Structures are given as C-alpha cells and as structure tokens.
Amino acid sequence: MANRGDPAEALRELLWCFDEGMVGKTGFGAVRTSFVLGAIAELGKKYPPALIQLRQRRDEARKRILAGPVHGAEIPDFVALNRVLSEPKSTCFLFDQLPQGDRRRKSLALYGSAALLDARRYADIMEAKTYAMMRSNFEVTTRELLLPASTPNVERLRTLNRKGGITNTAQDIEILAGSGDVAHARELAQRLLAYDNTDETRAVIQQHAARAGHPDLLPGP
Numbered sequence: 001m002a003n004r005g006d007p008a009e010a011l012r013e014l015l016w017c018f019d020e021g022m023v024g025k026t027g028f029g030a031v032r033t034s035f036v037l038g039a040i041a042e043l044g045k046k047y048p049p050a051l052i053q054l055r056q057r058r059d060e061a062r063k064r065i066l067a068g069p070v071h072g073a074e075i076p077d078f079v080a081l082n083r084v085l086s087e088p089k090s091t092c093f094l095f096d097q098l099p100q101g102d103r104r105r106k107s108l109a110l111y112g113s114a115a116l117l118d119a120r121r122y123a124d125i126m127e128a129k130t131y132a133m134m135r136s137n138f139e140v141t142t143r144e145l146l147l148p149a150s151t152p153n154v155e156r157l158r159t160l161n162r163k164g165g166i167t168n169t170a171q172d173i174e175i176l177a178g179s180g181d182v183a184h185a186r187e188l189a190q191r192l193l194a195y196d197n198t199d200e201t202r203a204v205i206q207q208h209a210a211r212a213g214h215p216d217l218l219p220g221p
Contacts (some may be wrong), residue, residue, distance in 0.1 A: 122178030
C-alpha cells in the first residue's frame with residue numbers, strides 16, 4: 001500500500017495489527033513488538049504521521065504504567081516502542097520514577113535490560129535477573145536448534161541461533177562483571193568458551209568484560 005502511494009492506509013492496517021489483530025494471540029507476541037513496530041517505524045521515515053502514532057502509544061503506555069498496577073502488555077510495549085523510536089533514555093527515565101522494590105520496576109528492568117545495558121546500569125538490571133536465570137538462559141540459547149530437514153536455510157538458521165546465544169551470554173557476562181559479581185562472570189565466560197572456544201567468541205567476551213571495567217576477566221591464551 002505504501003509503495004503504491006497510500007501510506008495512510010498502510011499505517012491504518014499496521015496499527016490495527018498492533019492495537020487489535022495480534023493482541024493476546026499466541027505466537028504473534030514477538031511479531032507484534034518487532035516486525036510490526038519495525039514496519040511502522042520504517043514507514044515513518046517517509047511518512048511522519050507514523051512516528052506520531054508510535055509516540056502517542058508510547059506515552060499512553062507510560063501513563064498506564066505510572067498509574068499501576070499493570071497486568072497486561074504495557075511494560076513490554078513501552079520498551080519496544082522506545083526501541084523502534086531509538087529513545088532508550090525514555091525507558092531509563094521511567095525506571096527511575098518507580099520506587100525500589102516495586103514490581104513494575106523489576107518488570108521494566110527485565111524487559112528494558114537492553115536500554116539499561118547501553119547505559120551501563122548493571123546493578124539496576126540485576127534487580128530483575130539472577131545468575132541462575134542467566135545460566136538457564138545460556139543452556140536454552142546454546143542448545144542445538146532442532147528443525148525438520150525440509151526447513152529452508154536450516155544451516156543459516158542454526159548459525160544465527162548460535163551467534164545469538166553467544167551474544168546474549170556475553171552481555172550477561174558484562175552485566176555480572178559490571179555489577180560486581182566477577183566470580184560468576186568468570187564462570188559463565190568459561191561455560192561459553194567450553195561451548196565455543198574460538199578467537200571470535202573470546203574477542204566478544206573480552207569486549208564486554210572491558211566495557212564493564214574488567215579487561216582482565218579472561219586468562220591469557
């Protein structure tokens with residue numbers, strides 16, 4: 001529709017997917033907050049009303065979160081909207097407005113961990129994540145992806161899954177080291193190297209460790 005010269009109708013259809021069509025539908029949650037919002041943001045590069053609609057929904061989600069308590073998708077929606085709008089500071093600002101120990105704050109730390117990580121707010125992320133959770137996530141994300149032999153591009157999907165697991169684990173290593181839990185950071189790093197002991201993976205771990213202020217986290221070659 002947008003390519004045919006009708007961006008307004010394209011926006012209406014995409015907003016319907018986000019606001020109604022995919023809400024509460026099993027299997028569409030990730031699509032709704034990634035591909036749909038990404039398509040709206042992309043449309044907004046040439047059709048500014050799309051960005052206005054995204055900001056309105058972000059602001060409405062913020063109001064509902066502050067009014068609390070929340071039981072729906074307000075927090076993940078708020079974080080996802082800030083992500084596609086390239087406004088991660090908005091996530092951090094709302095986090096700071098919520099009181100210590102508040103369930104909304106913990107949920108925001110979990111869903112908004114990428115924004116907090118960019119700001120190197122490691123201790124804040126640890127309000128929602130534990131080392132046990134990180135180890136469990138490592139086991140899941142580094143497990144071999146089982147797919148039917150008929151799956152198109154199966155090796156490419158397995159490669160992407162492997163790289164995603166390495167990246168996520170390296171970020172958790174940075175969070176642990178940055179928050180002061182260096183022992184568990186080293187343990188998780190050794191687990192990752194046992195899974196993939198390549199120069200590339202070692203370099204990724206080293207980069208995240210250095211960012212956390214612990215360039216000596218890994219032993220020498």
